[in-house]
Amino acid sequence: MAELTHIDEKGNARMVDVSEKNITSRTAVARGFITMSEECYDLVRNGGMTKGDVLGAARVAGIMGAKRTSELIPLCHLLLLSKCAVDFTLHDEACRIEVTCTVKCQGGTGVEMEALTGVSAALLTIYDMCKAVDREMVLSNIHLAEKIGGKSGHFVYRKTGQKSEG
Structure with a gap:
């Protein structure tokens, strides 16, 4: 069973000590x-x-959100990001916009939370800018699509809802 790294032996919240981890490329x-x-x-x-x-506004919001993740999510480490890109795919038939956030750094901990925060900030900005026209918009399926680097290796999300690591 996986251990919860943000909880100490007494059940208290803690920031994970990454001082002994190798500095590696993480995406x-x-x-x-x-x-x-x-x-x-x-x-x-x-x-x-x-x-x-x-x-355009959503792209900037996504990048800003990713850069400020440690201020928004308790116990996240402050990371020096080397790349943050927010891209959009328009799905005309479904009236749906797909947001993808790619984040990279050289560090001792992963950038998954930064990528997820970037996507969330971009989606929320789209909602905010469009709510006067449609208050029934639905944000959905926010997920980690891929992770590269670090001790746990490469992760790729599979649409079946199961995860694949290797």
Whole structure:
């Protein structure tokens, strides 16, 4: 059974000591989706939202969120990110936007939380900028898609809901 690393032997929350870990290259990719009405989707896709460039603002928000993860998530380490990219895939048939956040660093701990926070911040920004048109948007399936580096090795999310490590 896996051990909860953020809990000490007395059950208290703790920040994990990574001072003895090797500094290695680490990458994490996270994904999430937002589904919206056809009217709202068309406005975003065509740049017609009155608040401005929705995807441009969401990209910046995602990068800013990833950079500030340690301020938002208790017990996360402050990491010096060497890359953070937020990309969008438009799914016209489903009126859905897929957000992908890729984060890299050289460090003693992984960047999974930074990638997940980046996706979440981007999705929330899209919601905020579009809520005047569609309050029934749904954020969904925010997940770690891939992790490379570190002691636990390579992880790839499989759509079946099961995980694969190796």
